[in-house]
Amino acid sequence: MGPRGGISRCPCGRKLLTVCLSRSIQAAGSQLGQSKDYALPNASWSQDMLDLYNRFLDMTKDGLWKRIPSYNNILDHIPESMKLTYEKRKDTRLFLRSIDAEGAGFEYVMFLNTSEKRVVCLFQPGSYLEGHPGFAHGGSIATIIDSTIGSCAISVAGKVMTANLSIDYVNPVPLGSVVLVDSKADKVEGRKVFLSCKMQSVDGNTLHAEATALFIQLDATKAQKQQASCQ
Numbered sequence: 001m002g003p004r005g006g007i008s009r010c011p012c013g014r015k016l017l018t019v020c021l022s023r024s025i026q027a028a029g030s031q032l033g034q035s036k037d038y039a040l041p042n043a044s045w046s047q048d049m050l051d052l053y054n055r056f057l058d059m060t061k062d063g064l065w066k067r068i069p070s071y072n073n074i075l076d077h078i079p080e081s082m083k084l085t086y087e088k089r090k091d092t093r094l095f096l097r098s099i100d101a102e103g104a105g106f107e108y109v110m111f112l113n114t115s116e117k118r119v120v121c122l123f124q125p126g127s128y129l130e131g132h133p134g135f136a137h138g139g140s141i142a143t144i145i146d147s148t149i150g151s152c153a154i155s156v157a158g159k160v161m162t163a164n165l166s167i168d169y170v171n172p173v174p175l176g177s178v179v180l181v182d183s184k185a186d187k188v189e190g191r192k193v194f195l196s197c198k199m200q201s202v203d204g205n206t207l208h209a210e211a212t213a214l215f216i217q218l219d220a221t222k223a224q225k226q227q228a229s230c231q
């Protein structure tokens with residue numbers, strides 16, 4: 001099994017996909033399948049979100065930044081050619097894409113800068129993410145941070161999992177506002193990837209959260225055990 005993932009067989013004989021988002025992230029900017037790409041503007045996006053999106057899209061023109069497509073099923077993040085060889089599990093969804101109503105859940109788009117080892121996420125939390133009245137639930141903030149940092153870790157080290165995520169919640173995030181989640185890989189030591197992240201308002205005047213994380217690159221033995229346990 002290469003660092004990009006692939007297909008293997010469970011002890012029960014069922015074909016399983018060793019999911020590795022790195023393929024999708026490395027191919028950022030290109031549509032790999034026919035499924036809907038949710039990391040594109042929709043009617044729920046505020047003007048702030050659209051302006052920021054257009055600003056980042058401009059930055060993709062010289063190739064330094066790439067937009068990361070976003071599908072609701074993890075298997076859509078791998079190339080078409082591999083899809084024919086396994087059964088797609090339609091009953092699962094990526095957590096961030098679990099709410100159908102436009103604008104109600106996680107509205108987001110991520111941009112990758114490989115040379116800076118950085119992923120920036122534009123995030124507009126919807127009304128179903130409420131914690132305290134009018135504000136995003138801390139779990140939703142942790143989710144978007146984990147996913148942004150995670151995408152950054154995947155771009156650096158391939159198949160990884162979160163081992164530690166530490167968040168300081170500094171200022172609440174109003175529902176419907178737009179925040180920038182800016183993550184970067186600070187250090188790689190063997191299988192360990194250390195990352196940091198800031199969540200800030202669009203004008204940069206409000207720090208909403210700061211985080212550090214440790215992601216561990218999976219070794220083959222560990223990956224096989226995890227596949228076996230998902231029978």
Ligand SMILES: CCCCCCCCCCCC(=O)SCCNC(=O)CCNC(=O)[C@H](O)C(C)(C)COP(=O)(O)OP(=O)(O)OC[C@H]1O[C@@H](n2cnc3c(N)ncnc32)[C@H](O)[C@@H]1OP(=O)(O)O
Pocket residue numbers: 021024025068069077094146147148150151161162163164190191192214216217218219222
């Ligand atoms: C495009 C689509 C986008 C879509 C969005 C995609 C983004 C998805 C991101 C979501 C990510 C997740 O939610 S992941 C889900 C949440 N995380 C999990 O469920 C992980 C559960 N934990 C595990 O499976 C395991 O503990 C691992 C894989 C993390 C590590 O296990 P392992 O591989 O056996 O490694 P192990 O030998 O224990 O440790 C290796 C080294 O790391 C150190 N280490 C291990 N854990 C820790 C720790 N918590 N804090 C400090 N250090 C640690 C060890 O001391 C050791 O150091 P030394 O002795 O070598 O020095």
